[in-house]
Amino acid sequence: MDVQYMLEILPQFLSVIPITILIVVLAAVFGFLLSIPIAAARIRRIPVLSQLLGAYISFTRSTPILLQLFLFFFGLPVLLQLIGFDIRNIGPITAATVCLIFFNGAYMSEVLRPAYLAIDKGQHEAAESLGYTPVQKMKRIIIPQMGPIALPGLGNAIIHLIHDSSLVFAIGVVDIMGMATIMSGDTFGMKQVEVFLTVALIYWGISMISEQIIRRLERRKKRVLRRTGYEMKKKEAGYSV
Amino acid sequence: MFDIIVVFESFVEILKVVPKTLLLALIILVLSFTLGATITYIQSLNIPVVRQVIGVLQSFLRGTPNVVLLYLVYYSLPLVLAWFLGLFNVTFDPTSLNSTAIVIVTFSICYSVFQSEIIRGALHSLDKDQIEAAQSLGYSTTQVLRKVIIPQVMMEALPDTMNAFLIIIKALSLAFLVTVVDIFAQARLVGAQSFSYLEAFVAAALVYWGICVLLTYVIDKLENRMRRGYA
Numbered sequence: 001m002d003v004q005y006m007l008e009i010l011p012q013f014l015s016v017i018p019i020t021i022l023i024v025v026l027a028a029v030f031g032f033l034l035s036i037p038i039a040a041a042r043i044r045r046i047p048v049l050s051q052l053l054g055a056y057i058s059f060t061r062s063t064p065i066l067l068q069l070f071l072f073f074f075g076l077p078v079l080l081q082l083i084g085f086d087i088r089n090i091g092p093i094t095a096a097t098v099c100l101i102f103f104n105g106a107y108m109s110e111v112l113r114p115a116y117l118a119i120d121k122g123q124h125e126a127a128e129s130l131g132y133t134p135v136q137k138m139k140r141i142i143i144p145q146m147g148p149i150a151l152p153g154l155g156n157a158i159i160h161l162i163h164d165s166s167l168v169f170a171i172g173v174v175d176i177m178g179m180a181t182i183m184s185g186d187t188f189g190m191k192q193v194e195v196f197l198t199v200a201l202i203y204w205g206i207s208m209i210s211e212q213i214i215r216r217l218e219r220r221k222k223r224v225l226r227r228t229g230y231e232m233k234k235k236e237a238g239y240s241v
Numbered sequence: 242m243f244d245i246i247v248v249f250e251s252f253v254e255i256l257k258v259v260p261k262t263l264l265l266a267l268i269i270l271v272l273s274f275t276l277g278a279t280i281t282y283i284q285s286l287n288i289p290v291v292r293q294v295i296g297v298l299q300s301f302l303r304g305t306p307n308v309v310l311l312y313l314v315y316y317s318l319p320l321v322l323a324w325f326l327g328l329f330n331v332t333f334d335p336t337s338l339n340s341t342a343i344v345i346v347t348f349s350i351c352y353s354v355f356q357s358e359i360i361r362g363a364l365h366s367l368d369k370d371q372i373e374a375a376q377s378l379g380y381s382t383t384q385v386l387r388k389v390i391i392p393q394v395m396m397e398a399l400p401d402t403m404n405a406f407l408i409i410i411k412a413l414s415l416a417f418l419v420t421v422v423d424i425f426a427q428a429r430l431v432g433a434q435s436f437s438y439l440e441a442f443v444a445a446a447l448v449y450w451g452i453c454v455l456l457t458y459v460i461d462k463l464e465n466r467m468r469r470g471y472a
Contacts, residue, residue: 062407062453063446064414067425071446074439078243166306167415177308184316192316200305200313207304 005191006198009183013176013202019093020175020206023165026097028158031104038109043116053109060106065099065164072099073171096168104161111153115146147221155214162206176202244440251431251444255424259448262423265345265416266409272349273409274402277356281364284357302354307347307412314347315340315419340419348412355405363397396467403460407453424448 038057041049060068073095080090119142127137169178180199184192284295302310319338326333367390375385417426424445432441 058454059446059450062411063449064411064425066414067428067442067446067449070438071442074442078439163306166308170418177306180309180312184312193313193320196309196313196316200301200309203306203309204301204304208300211304 002191002194006194009195009198012183013179013198016175016179017202017206019173020162020165023093023097023100023168023173023175024158024161027100027104027161027165030101031157031161032108032154034101034105035108035112038105039112039116042109042113057106057110060103061110065103066167066170068103069096069099069167069171072096072102092168092172095171096165096173100161100164100168103164104157107157107160108154111150111157112146115150115153116142118149119145148218151214151218151221155211155218158210158214159207162203162210166203244437247435247437247440248444248447251428251435251437251441252447254431255427255441255445255448258422258424258427259452262410262413263452265341265421265423266406266413269345269348269352269409269413270402270406272345273352273356273405274360276349276353277358278360280353280357281360284361299354299357302351307351308415308418310351311344311347311415311418314350315343318343318346341421343419344413344416344421348409351412352405352409356402359398359401359405360394362401363394366397367393399467400460400464403456407456410452411449 038053042053044050073090073092076090076095076098123141123145124137127141132140165175166177169175169181172178174182176199180195184195187195280295280299284292319336322338323333371389371393372385375389380388413421413423414425416423417429420426422430428441428445429438431444432438435441
């Protein structure tokens with residue numbers, strides 16, 4: 001065990017953390033934006049679209065993320081060629097980000113859908129009878145109530161995203177794990193335990209920090225709701241892990 | 242560019258490793274369940290220092306991705322074992338450790354944390370009155386455990402445990418990193434042989450999808466059956 005060495009390589013890892021953060025943030029934001037229309041289409045039960053989306057969600061849930069990454073890496077250029085774009089080589093970062101956006105979109109839609117369905121029908125009816133427009137109804141009545149139900153699930157999604165992003169090194173992105181594999185080669189296999197222990201500690205740190213942020217958000221949300229006299233419904237937002 | 246016949250050929254090749262993958266996942270599931278139950282038991286004893294240590298370990302296992310843990314165990318377990326056995330003057334060659342064993346150890350440890358959560362949740366759902374009623378009927382401790390607690394806890398933990406089984410099957414795709422051949426690793430091999438990675442990966446995706454749909458169906462049936470028994 002060489003703690004000195006672990007401290008020496010730490011700056012090198014810190015220099016690639018932005019790549020991980022970039023991928024995670026892009027996947028989280030765009031995945032969330034994607035999940036809203038998916039959930040809406042599934043709630044409305046739009047005939048063909050709903051079934052197609054159901055198959056897509058079932059697909060992302062039942063195949064390993066590693067396989068999806070490889071599918072996007074090799075398949076996206078072929079797909080793009082079919083619709084006329086000739087891009088033989090999309091970068092691994094692009095492929096990884098697009099893949100994680102689609103994965104996360106499916107995951108988050110399965111958080112949002114039960115959260116929406118958990119809200120009492122009477123709330124919709126009351127809002128409508130008061131003459132709210134659909135937009136007003138969503139903004140003032142439905143979304144504020146969906147918040148506390150969906151937030152734990154969305155938080156879980158982010159934590160999963162951070163963990164899953166550690167796999168993008170498999171298609172050639174030099175993120176934290178990519179750096180680690182390079183480094184364990186550089187040391188001729190002498191200091192691998194130290195390298196991967198450092199990586200584990202970094203990920204542990206990232207997970208703990210994001211968990212703290214998410215928990216603080218949840219607490220604030222709960223406080224707002226308590227002030228407005230809303231009692232939190234303890235409804236699990238579906239989908240475990 | 243995309244050949245459907247190659248997909249079919251790869252599909253057949255990949256099917257050959259499905260039993261091995263399922264067996265591996267089953268071993269991991271059983272081991273992690275046992276380990277998880279042990280953790281839950283130790284936690285319930287509330288021994289001061291031990292509880293904190295396990296808490297930190299749990300947070301560590303939950304906070305680090307599986308790949309990192311896999312590599313960490315892959316490189317450190319042989320050394321730790323050699324050192325440990327060296328204490329008893331047993332010579333052990335660190336390179337002789339099978340990588341399948343490493344995969345099993347890693348994932349069993351990883352998922353024991355989740356299993357212990359599942360078991361704890363199931364225990365919580367059990368009504369205390371049930372135990373008191375059994376005791377008042379003169380059941381011995383083992384009888385209470387065997388006839389009252391375990392059937393109900395199993396019932397409660399079954400869906401999540403089967404869910405964990407599916408997650409383990411998917412997580413095993415990481416095993417290719419340490420040269421263990423599961424469905425995903427086989428797809429890589431098949432793809433490398435025919436220079437058609439995309440087709441091989443599509444075939445692998447179909448295999449995974451099939452397994453998941455099939456297992457989900459079986460679990461649903463099983464659960465319905467068990468629930469009916471208790472209603």
